[in-house]
Amino acid sequence: MSTIAVHQSECMRLHRVGGPLAAERRDLPAPQAGQALLRVRACGVCRTDLHLVDGELPEPRLPIVPGHEIVGEVVACGSGVHWSAGARVGVPWLGHTCGRCRFCTSGQENLCDAALFTGYQLDGGYAEHVLADARYCFELPHELDDAHAAPLLCAGLIGYRSLRMAGDAERLGIYGFGAAAHIIAQVARWRGQEVYAFTRPGDAPAQRFALELGARWAGDSDRMPPEPLDAAIIFAPVGALVPLALKALRKGGVLVCGGIHMSDIPAMPYNLLWGERVVRSVANLTRRDAIEFLDLAARAPVRTHVETFALADANEALERLRAGRLTGAAVLLPG
Secondary structure (H helix, E strand, C coil): CCCCEEEEEEEEEEECCCCCCEEEEECCCCCCCEEEEEEEEEEEHHHHHHHHHHHCCCCCCCCCCCCCCCEEEEEEECCCCCCCCCCEEECCCCCEEECCCCCHHHHHHCCCCEEEECCCCCCCCCCEEEEEHHHEEEECCCCCCCCHHHHHHHHHHHHHHHHHHCCCCCCCCCCCCCCCHHHHHHHHHHHHCEEEEEECCHHHHHHHHHHCCCCCEEEEEECCCCCCEEEEEEEECCCHHHHHHHEEEEEEEEEEEEECCCCCCCCCCHHHCCCCCCCECCCCCCCCHHHHHHHHHCCCCCCCCCCEHHHHHHHHHHHHHHCCCCCEEEEECCC
């Protein structure tokens, strides 16, 4: 497909950590070799975007357009990319790797030291258009519309990797019942696992939501579940949940920390870890994760719950996320 001339496009850009996003018009260059220019049809609002805005991620490239849960329509391609105009693809957090280091050559490209991330070092999807490395874009299931597909590109993918790391747990605890949790709870139930949902103390709406999605039990994060857990995933960025989750695990259980940022883990007695319990983190995602999960999402009865916002209302969506006043995931709809 031939490239197109430079044109202008709307975006929401972060200039200063801790500040609001600014609505701007910008010139977009034509895509270069290996790139695709996409018209953004939807972009999810992820907690990682909030960590970026709030200064909890180190050394962002500023100014930056956030957003890495992008559903886009191909407008133009650089040389070496052969998508047809109008093709629908998804753009996730991982936007580039070196392809040569020991991590890239051993199936661990998510740990590449030279990786670049969408909406962090590469301009993302809080915009009408986005340029993307075509190697890190993926065809999306036709079963989901744009708004409902967007959260799959990070909440779903990171949740899926976290779920894989948790193993074949019969009883699975999920701490923090937001965008990732509400997707992965459905996958876990589809796989026949029991889900135990932990929310902010007193968050009755989130607990009802978890039960509606098939959780066997839902309660405050400082409570113990009715049965010991085989594994647990922490999606909330709260280090104080680590000792609580370990206490809820049986011996030999696995605790997965699924966020890119977490507050400090407090000192805790060794006996919470003893008994061959395992604590591990999940970092980013691989292209294999994306291919596997998007195939699964097309087969499993996964339904994302979204609240939509206009592109110009991105600051409001972020504030709603910060305050915990969202059910499911927020999604921006440009145009």
